[in-house]
Amino acid sequence: MSGYLVRRALNAIPLLLFVSMAVFALTHLSGDPVEAIVGGGEVASNPELEARIRHDLGLDDPLPVQYLNWLKGVLRGDLGRSIQTHQPVREALADRLPTTLQLALAAWAIGILISLPLGVIAAVRQNTWVDHGATVLALSGVAVPSFWMGLMFILFFGVWADILPPSGFVSITDDPLKALQYLILPAVTLGVHQTGSLTRQMRSAMVEVLNQDYVRTARAKGLVERSVIIRHGVRNAMLPVLTVLGLQAGALVGGTVVVEQVFAIPGMGRLALTAVLAHDIPVVQGFVLVATLAVVTANLVTDVMYGVLDPRIHYGR
């Protein structure tokens, strides 16, 4: 297992190198970085200043050298400074990471809590109205734009019913009860969006498992149906579902950008959006790097979890 882990982690290195090159390229694709810092007019009227900044930033080095210097900085945790606020990007992202993590984890948990039971029930009650209802719900979950669902939640629960705060954020470490109130609407918005593919995957995996011989044997032995479904069904059906769970990390990260904007949550996604609108490329680069690293890590963890859930998989043998 540990051998496999090392191999899998090593495989991720070329991938991350390619990602880093693409992220580095953002600086140059978006125009002249010196112009972005001091403005085009200043560059034209003050060539000495331009040359000094270019030298200070290492922009007069050949491109491969620039990339290697940038990569060295990134590996040391130096992601540059925001053009807008001059705050170190690492600091700006670190300040907002806990907020985004709380939202993403809560949404992930809600997605699992809704879709796994729904998928199991749909499979057990196959081709009944429960099954059809679950399919419609799952398809709707995929089709509904998360920002619109968020706006409707704000309208119904925050404005008309006035039972939950329509926007804002309180950290769970500051006031857990209040934090929960603020977290419910955004987490459900983001979570429901994840349920579509998860419910359908759980349903089809369960349908397949429930038709297996070992399930028939378990029933023939006289096991209680609930035990057959949970012990023999769910555990074996979890394997393909896990892939979807891992793949959803990307959608979850993207979803936080939208949901943070809808509910005015001061997280990483909102920071990234402000940076995109202000053409603040170092912050965009930092966010893309962190988001992609999160996805690559989630995929690695998914691979490892395969072995934990399915003892038949023995890595590296």
Place this chain on the structure above:
Amino acid sequence: MRPAAPALPARLRRLVRKKPVGAVAFFIILALAIAAIASPLLAPYDPLEPNYNALRQEPSFAHPFGTDQIGRDLLSRIIYGTRISFLVGVVSVGVAVCIGTPIGLIAGYFRGPTDELLMRIIDAISAFPSLVLALAIVAVLEPSLLNVMVAVGVTSVPIFARLTRSQVLSLRERDFVLAATSTGASDTRIMLRHIMPNAASPLIVQATLGLGIAILAEASLGYLGVGVQPPTPTLGGILNQGAPLIERAPWLSIAPGVAIFTLVLCFNLVGDALRDALDPRQRKG
């Protein structure tokens, strides 16, 4: 020799009978597409023309979906917005198919180092969360209709590349390909004349589903304010402008969202039905 499959029209007729929901969804899409194409004829008002005598009006006979903060008719804006949604959907899926399919075809057909290299590039593109990648592309290229279509298209390239590759890997071992090879057909001819026509079905299904995904992505970028820029009416853009007024003018946020939801749901339902019609192996239990 494979047994002859029933003709496509016959299969489609059977599909309409067996999958009425998919058929209804298809006709809704057709109606919306016609409305989008004929928007200058169908829209009751100019979508860009402000009317300072009808600011933020609730839905009424004159304005069935109400008016926005500068008096523009919301129904007209939604009809024109749907046009942009279709355009972005079709072009970005086209971009994804035109880039992804050749990559998957070459990787699957030649295998070996070519396959390794191309698929590692595809892996790297997939590592970026799609909305984050689209945001980064728009940040670099500036928000515009063309750039949004490119950004949304690029994020869908991996799925078409992987799907094509998996089809080609299995098809290239089939007897009809071996027969073509033995007659001295060139690689290009085998790929384009023998493999691609047989790999088309799942790609058509994915393209249909991809249209829904692309429309959703365009709407998300529009809502975030980095999509097609005003004054061009887009469904996401209308929501972006309506969201701050949700307490005082909720109609500005309800109708465009319903339009996006309907479009995406219909494309998903049609995609599901097509999957059953074109690829019976994928039929659900």
